[in-house]
Amino acid sequence: MSDLAPPFGVLLVNLGTPDSPTAPDVKKFLKQFLSDPRVVDLSPWIWKPILNGIILNTRPAKVAKLYQSIWWDEGSPLMVISQKQRDKLKTQLQQTLGQNIPVELGMSYGNPSLQSGLDSLKAQGAEKIFVLPLYAQYSCSTVAPVYDAIAELLKAERNIPELRFNKQYFDHPDYIKALAESVKNHWKAKGQAQVLLMSFHGVPLRYITEGDPYQAQCQATAELLAAELDLTQQQWRICFQSQFGKEQWIGPATDALLESLPTEGVKSVDIMCPAFSCDCLETLEEISQEGKEDFLSAGGERYEFIECLNDSAGHIDLLAKIVELQTQGWH
Template sequence: MNKVDNLSPAKLGVLLVNLGTPDTPTPKDVKQFLKQFLSDPRVVDLNPWIWKPILNGIILNTRPKAVAKLYESIWWPEGSPLMVISERQREALSAILKARHGSDIPVELGMSYGNPSLSSGIDKLVAQGVERLVVLPLYPQYSCSTVAPVFDAIASDYKGRRNYPETRFSKEYFEHPAYIAALAGSVRRHWQDKGQGDCLLMSFHGVPLRYVTEGDPYQRQCQRTAELLAAALGLTESQWRLCFQSKFGKEEWLTPATDALLESLPGKGVKRVDILCPAFAVDCLETLEEISIGGKESFIEAGGEDYHFIPCLNEDEAHMQLLADLVDQQAAGWLKS
């Protein structure tokens, strides 16, 4: 029998996780994606006896065609922006980790909904000999509707494996200094190129207010991110606003709502706004269509004159260095520096 001293060090791998996207901007693929997404009780936690007839009988028969058109308006020749950018992030993170540690550290993508699935990402890592895994969800602020489903899915996947990697899970990074610095850097570069507007809007994805009253820390973490970013940029209270987008359904959601705020600002003398989406690590439908296109229409129609969308951090160098920092933080004791 081999001695313990002859055992090789366990190999580290990284699963980079985001929400996901339809495979194509067609009603068929959008319907399949929405069905998986909206069937997750972490996303919609209504009584299934009430929700499933609404989802299967109404929403999935009426929404896919309209949503497919929205996806079509932002689709790139290479594919879904979220997938194209995610693949660039995967490659960049792998290169940074290799440069830092002198050896290949496999990085694979896994999406909570759609393809590639979380299980397929784990399969690829295990096939490369990974025995220690860092799961890195790209959600700076924790919510029970985004980060928690990743944990659920990983645990569910492991139930079907005879053996699984020793796993560490990054939960949140809403106030990480490198995250705030990366956001501030992106805003400053935008101002240098386009000039500074009257107000900087920080639009976060919304959640039902009930989630927060039941213990979700998301709202508090968004507020903290916004305050830290405003401080890093030297903004006064009148120069920035926090708001929440993407409301779905009739339940009360976090406010102020981004669309309502955009419609109200011109009447208060704010004629130029800059807007970014700090809760999104990758540009996607909610940023490219809802904010960059739809937000501009709302603001201009309400009397605004100048509207500037600041892209997500995407594969920005400072952002990728932050993600490598998060991996190193979780892998403490697993890697030589």
């Protein structure tokens, strides 16, 4: 490593987003996403005909309309926020470490690709790379694909970089603190509802029985956050969203819970998505829009969505601390 080379580089990784809210770009994105055996682990002989013959011919136009409903002037919300996270983390690391640490984005699916992120860090002289998937809770369907993909990409390299990989941060004190701060800020501005719902992305129950710790980590996050907010057991609920297919998923399902709460006398809810590091289709459309419609149609009276941590100061501080801890000995 030359004197001018950085001590290490950081690759921030998220799921990804279509390049535009159009059917062709959504189709391209969905094909890559749903072809990952970590995401859908059915036999290719069963799954590929379903994916190529049915899903990719029917879903893209519908999903494109959903993306259009949440798309910003600057682009995809996930991409815009991710770029802000990258830039702010770079600034924060420079301030705390006193060194210029390159930080790049790489998406599991879509652009910018993981390959482009690795190439950019390499071009900036980084011979040591810390990979930080932006998923607080580990799952075989989110974090593991990042590990798989990077290992596959490096097979083509003669001189691979030294790597460190962050698996999870579901119980990190600063993560819980940042979540609590976002809730408190919301309460200060909008008032507190009867119940705080913590909606995490769902996974098939089979993943859990086969060893995925995701559900337990979501439960731990929810309990830690409830304790930090000093909530009673009656003041919060955990639920899981985005279920599809006929297989049994972990529950309770967010949509079903929203429809049942008014019958239990719960007329006002605040809802947040702690597993998402930045707002995206699953939060801005599924939870903020569809969830509100489900709850109010079932007799609810007040529904407030609490945005994700995004590029908030507390979130960037958390990411910087994870980087500093996991790269000890490199700087």
